[in-house]
Amino acid sequence: MSTSAAARSGGDGATDGARGSTLWHFAFCPSSRSIRLAMAELGLSFELEEERVWEWRPGFVAMNPAGELPVAAFANGLVVAGAYAISEYLDETFDALAGKAGFALFPGSAAERAEVRRLVDWFHGKMSRDVTREALNEKVYSRVVPGALGAPDPGVLIALRENLRYHLSYVDHLADQRNWLAGDELSFADLAAGAHLSVLDYLDEIGWERWPAAKSWYQRLKSRPSFRPLLAERLPGLSPPTCYADLDF
Amino acid sequence: MSTSAAARSGGDGATDGARGSTLWHFAFCPSSRSIRLAMAELGLSFELEEERVWEWRPGFVAMNPAGELPVAAFANGLVVAGAYAISEYLDETFDALAGKAGFALFPGSAAERAEVRRLVDWFHGKMSRDVTREALNEKVYSRVVPGALGAPDPGVLIALRENLRYHLSYVDHLADQRNWLAGDELSFADLAAGAHLSVLDYLDEIGWERWPAAKSWYQRLKSRPSFRPLLAERLPGLSPPTCYADLDF
Structure with missing residues (x-):
């Protein structure tokens, strides 16, 4: 597994306010995978950092005292921990982050x-x-x-x-x-x-x-x-x- | 434990569009308790129905194939399963459901x-x-x-x-x-x-x-x-x- 990678979905030139975002993940962690997919579908670019949570790295636990993945640090400085909080945050700030990707995490009524x-x-x-x-x-x-x-x-x-x-x-x-x-x-x-x-x-x-x-x-x-x-x-x-x-x- | 009860928090006469709502719960299920607290804080009235999920009652599993609590049936006919979906639904439909309670489940920015x-x-x-x-x-x-x-x-x-x-x-x-x-x-x-x-x-x-x-x-x-x-x-x-x-x- 690479320890760092960049993902970018195809886009239509939408403004990408999440440039510079970082996602701490583990390749076979389903919660991490779901957020990687969500960010890619939304057309957001982000850096991936592998986190081996069992090492209980102090810098990581300081970001998320639960010691769990994923954790996202957005370009505006905000750190959001957990697939639940990240997915809802992406949904709420979608316009500001990425412009129109033709995809909503939670579509409809x-x-x-x-x-x-x-x-x-x-x-x-x-x-x-x-x-x-x-x-x-x-x-x-x-x-x-x-x-x-x-x-x-x-x-x-x-x-x-x-x-x-x-x-x-x-x-x-x-x-x-x-x-x-x-x-x-x-x-x-x-x-x-x-x-x-x-x-x-x-x-x-x-x-x-x-x-x-x-x-x-x-x-x-x-x-x-x-x-x-x-x-x-x-x-x-x-x-x-x-x-x-x-x-x- | 009673098998049915009604809860109502004090209110200021707000319209209560959730009248007639039912919440299937178990008294010592924390997810159920969190939604009972949320609905009470929002000033919504609801009937409680105890569900013993281990009985795998067909009528309940038909509402929630996960067989888990809580499950809410709102007066508009919508059935919502799970504390996550119910809490976010309450947040999104708060105005229509209950008017102003001076409380938000997810306050702020x-x-x-x-x-x-x-x-x-x-x-x-x-x-x-x-x-x-x-x-x-x-x-x-x-x-x-x-x-x-x-x-x-x-x-x-x-x-x-x-x-x-x-x-x-x-x-x-x-x-x-x-x-x-x-x-x-x-x-x-x-x-x-x-x-x-x-x-x-x-x-x-x-x-x-x-x-x-x-x-x-x-x-x-x-x-x-x-x-x-x-x-x-x-x-x-x-x-x-x-x-x-x-x-x-």
Whole structure:
């Protein structure tokens, strides 16, 4: 993993007030991925800094006493911690930050925005608790965190895979009923879902053939330019399945 | 615990467009408590319905496929699931719902609102994972969920009490530096914090004497009329410490 990188989505010459912004992240952290996708979809440029939160680096904990990712430092000096606060801040300051990108994190009416948020909470909350957090502990952090246990626990993997089936069936249901997961428009719900599912896909935990509507939705999502930097990242010693970065998987 | 109750905060005759709203909750669920506090502070009247989520009641799962609390059904027919989506919906539709209550869930500028949300995430996210969820599993759900393990696990209690000290030291620090946890104004951050800490206080897990600034902040918070219904609730077979509902504890 590179320790610093720059991402920029295609734009239409919109003013970019976030130039000089920095996002502290970890490549396989779904919350970090969701904000990278959000900033790229909004057309914001930002520097990426890798943070190994388990090192409890004083400079990082001073920015976010929770010691968690992601953390954004905007060009105006404001530091915002956590995917929830960052996503809502991006939504509220969108005009000032980026001009018109033709994309809103929470599009539509108050009711439609509530549906986006319900699903963001589904992925960053429920799916994280049920599946992703343990999958990362077993397969990723066990490799990179000094002193962590090595081999994955088969019992844990069996339980999270059972949970994952429920989540994939729900994504498949939503994708079958709607254009994007929360409704007609791409929203932060898709980006949060894509953040978790891309990590699980890297870990070869998703049998896409069983979920045709979810697969079709994910193909559309991962084909977007915002996804490219994520699909290029690799964890040393753990390769993704061959279809991971394949847009026609 | 009563299975239905009505709450209404004092108001100044504001139009109450939420009349007829229903909130599905569980008395010792912190997310439910935070929304009950929010609706009361906003001056909204609502019916409470107790939901025992472990029963996986079809009518409830149809409203929220995540099977989690709280869920609000508003008088306009809209169903919103989860403390995140409900709190933001209440914020966005405040004028239409309730008129002017002199209270905002997320007061101030975009930066100040980001700080409120960072702290809401701290309590509903980090504190829930570190402390409250396990404390409830060990001490509350073990009593009320059929088939759950009975006696608390001493090892789990030791670990969560160590985590709780970090959280209380942080609340104490914030309360020492600020009027309310996120800044000058009462906000949803205080209500989320109070929701978790009131449950832990009921379970006699908080030694307030060690944290004088936190204690002073919590005394002010629990003295508000919005807190009264919560402090009156009891779990059969498990009494709170004598100071739990004492406003001068």
